[in-house]
Amino acid sequence: MDELLALFAINVPVWEIAVRGTAIYWFLFVLFRFVLPREVGAVGVADMLVLVLVADAAQNAMAGDYDTISEGALLIGTIMGWNALADYAAWRFPAVGRVLQSKPLVLVRDGRMNLRNMARQFVTEDELLGKLREHGVDDVRRVKSAHLESGGEVSVVLFEGKADKPPGPRAPI
Numbered sequence: 300m301d302e303l304l305a306l307f308a309i310n311v312p313v314w315e316i317a318v319r320g321t322a323i324y325w326f327l328f329v330l331f332r333f334v335l336p337r338e339v340g341a342v343g344v345a346d347m348l349v350l351v352l353v354a355d356a357a358q359n360a361m362a363g364d365y366d367t368i369s370e371g372a373l374l375i376g377t378i379m380g381w382n383a384l385a386d387y388a389a390w391r392f393p394a395v396g397r398v399l400q401s402k403p404l405v406l407v408r409d410g411r412m413n414l415r416n417m418a419r420q421f422v423t424e425d426e427l428l429g430k431l432r433e434h435g436v437d438d439v440r441r442v443k444s445a446h447l448e449s450g451g452e453v454s455v456v457l458f459e460g461k462a463d464k465p466p467g468p469r470a471p472i
Contacts, residue, residue: 307369316370320377324352328385332401345382345399346450352378400449407431407445410458420447431455 331344356374389396404416406427417427428439430453436442443456 306367308367309369309373310367311370313373316373317377320352320356320374321381324348324378324381327352332399344449345385349378349382403446403448403454405444406447406453407439407442407455409444410440410442412439416447422447427453 327348328345331348353375356371356378385399389399404420405413406417406422407413412424412427416422417424427445431437431439431442431445434453434455436455436457441457443458445453445455448454
């Protein structure tokens with residue numbers, strides 16, 4: 300019975316677990332948000348961050364790198380708490396949302412690829428055309444606008460009433 304209770308004891312100060320979880324969460328968030336480029340079709344930055352951190356924290360708790368299950372649960376709770384707080388702050392306060400979430404990036408405007416924006420995010424023409432095909436678009440000239448959204452997905456708006464005849468020649472911006 301003592302061994303079972305020892306699994307749930309807390310041997311490391313709670314503040315230390317919370318500070319470690321907080322520091323790693325925000326370090327990786329800044330790294331993923333501001334340093335690493337978005338990937339086309341990728342999972343959102345915060346979602347990926349939480350998955351990685353929770354998986355690692357849970358692995359450490361299960362493998363015994365933490366002395367107890369409770370310590371691992373506290374770390375996971377800290378990480379999930381920061382993620383929920385960041386999501387709430389981005390929703391509640393638009394200025395915070397602008398900092399925490401990237402703005403949609405124009406990849407196609409008026410039937411022409413924006414090569415500068417594509418290069419900024421390392422999106423190749425083939426990747427973009429593949430994403431357009433996923434939306435049922437076989438010719439970039441049919442696209443009024445296509446944006447790389449903050450979560451990595453591509454949104455597409457077609458010209459209205461011109462589905463059969465694309466406008467003008469196909470030329471990059």
